[in-house]
Amino acid sequence: MKNIAIIGSTGSIGRNALEVIEDNKKRFRVVALSANSNIELLSAQARRFCPPMVCVTDISCGAKCRQMFKKHTKIFLGQEGLEAMVADSSIDKVLLAVSGTAALVPFLHALDAGKEIALANKEALVMAGSLIMRKAKARKATIIPVDSEQSAIWQCLDGNDKEKLKQIYLTASGGPFLKFRKNQLARITVAQTLQHPRWKMGKKVTVDSATLMNKGLEVLEAMYLFGVGAEKIKILIHPEAIIHSMVEFVDGITIAQLSATDMRIPIQYAFSYPERLANRFGCVDFYAIKSLNFEKPDTKRFPCINLAYRAASEEGTLPCVMNAANEVSVEAFLRGEIAFTSIYKVIDKVMDNHRITRRPSLGDIIESDAWAKRRARLLIQRAR
Ligand code: NDP
Ligand code: MG
Numbered sequence: 001m002k003n004i005a006i007i008g009s010t011g012s013i014g015r016n017a018l019e020v021i022e023d024n025k026k027r028f029r030v031v032a033l034s035a036n037s038n039i040e041l042l043s044a045q046a047r048r049f050c051p052p053m054v055c056v057t058d059i060s061c062g063a064k065c066r067q068m069f070k071k072h073t074k075i076f077l078g079q080e081g082l083e084a085m086v087a088d089s090s091i092d093k094v095l096l097a098v099s100g101t102a103a104l105v106p107f108l109h110a111l112d113a114g115k116e117i118a119l120a121n122k123e124a125l126v127m128a129g130s131l132i133m134r135k136a137k138a139r140k141a142t143i144i145p146v147d148s149e150q151s152a153i154w155q156c157l158d159g160n161d162k163e164k165l166k167q168i169y170l171t172a173s174g175g176p177f178l179k180f181r182k183n184q185l186a187r188i189t190v191a192q193t194l195q196h197p198r199w200k201m202g203k204k205v206t207v208d209s210a211t212l213m214n215k216g217l218e219v220l221e222a223m224y225l226f227g228v229g230a231e232k233i234k235i236l237i238h239p240e241a242i243i244h245s246m247v248e249f250v251d252g253i254t255i256a257q258l259s260a261t262d263m264r265i266p267i268q269y270a271f272s273y274p275e276r277l278a279n280r281f282g283c284v285d286f287y288a289i290k291s292l293n294f295e296k297p298d299t300k301r302f303p304c305i306n307l308a309y310r311a312a313s314e315e316g317t318l319p320c321v322m323n324a325a326n327e328v329s330v331e332a333f334l335r336g337e338i339a340f341t342s343i344y345k346v347i348d349k350v351m352d353n354h355r356i357t358r359r360p361s362l363g364d365i366i367e368s369d370a371w372a373k374r375r376a377r378l379l380i381q382r383a384r
Helices: 010-022 038-047 059-068 078-086 098-113 122-136 146-158 205-211 213-226 264-272 304-314 318-334 342-353 362-383
Strands: 002-005 028-035 053-056 074-077 093-095 116-119 143-145 164-171 233-237 242-248 254-256
Touching: 002 010, 002 078, 002 164, 010 028, 010 038, 010 093, 010 233, 010 264, 028 038, 028 078, 038 059, 053 059, 053 078, 053 318, 059 074, 059 143, 074 078, 078 098, 093 098, 093 264, 098 122, 098 318, 098 362, 116 264, 122 213, 122 264, 122 318, 143 146, 143 213, 143 264, 146 164, 146 242, 146 264, 146 318, 164 213, 205 213, 205 318, 205 342, 213 233, 213 304, 213 318, 304 318, 318 342, 318 362, 342 362
Parallel strands: 002 028, 002 093, 028 053, 053 074, 093 116, 116 143, 164 233
Antiparallel strands: 164 242, 242 254
């Protein structure tokens, strides 16, 4: 029996993870759940799974919390509460399914406490990849990816000599605007953006998928997770989203991972690894698939990809700054304050304005993140 903490249980990944656990009650037990402010859903989840610990990071919910959970449930509050909860000795594995930069500090605390990590969040690795991977190595902690592309690469590399890797093909469905012309992109609405053709996800990652910044973040995520230079990571548009990524070795052999488009599959694998468990989540029906298509991404229409490669080649604090400016720009777009195409413009400007710190400490990362968010907000305010 593995004791699992789900950090961000009220989100899209968190809810899928609970379904996986519900189907495998004899193998996985929920010992901790967390949300930011959705305490109604969190308390419904707590009634169903009876975890001994819950955490709510938005402290303004504190008073209401006490009435919503059973007496014997230990309630943690705020960011500090979350940091304490992930380190609890009863936890074997922590699923990090919080969106955005908020995942970084709990991630580091979970590593310090020697927990195995199932990693859905990508922003923390983009912000502080070197630092996180150094810590994971020092603690001998395993980080098992949940993001479908990284899970695919992890599986394709398994049992192979990484030194013999030639390149990685990171696949991308291309999002809802794959066929849009450049002049159409400026007029895109929030509602159009939230209609992803293949995946049902949280708002932030859905917008990132539409700008293709999601793929840019994944280039950085793969670079740190697998210790591979970004020049070896190629983005490949594959609209059917059946192949979740591929690796090519020096002998010309390419290994691909294919499965149904359902996040419960990589979540379950991250929980059961190295074992494989049967499930009801479907599989690829090769007789029904007529064709699989591939194309090169168009960086003129989707220039966020270029920003990510720039951040990957410069490194230091630049990936963190790119990620922070993206987070603020996406929030502004969702509030209707900036156009879809301005997301790129704001990030580009903030990156231009940044003086990079090489080999950053955690303090440098936190400072750069705050600086980039302030800078992005200022640029957005001035443009309005
Ligand atoms: P959602 O927006 O659906 O859920 C986010 C979760 O994080 C919620 O539980 C939310 O709580 C919580 N949360 C939000 N802000 C904070 C905060 N400041 N402190 C603590 N908790 C917070 O996101 P997704 O599930 O879609 O994505 C989660 C992560 O996984 C992202 O990094 C995303 O890029 C990655 N990912 C997602 C995929 C998907 O299919 N959804 C696929 C691959 C990767 P509350 O509900 O109370 O707001
Ligand atoms: Mg992905």
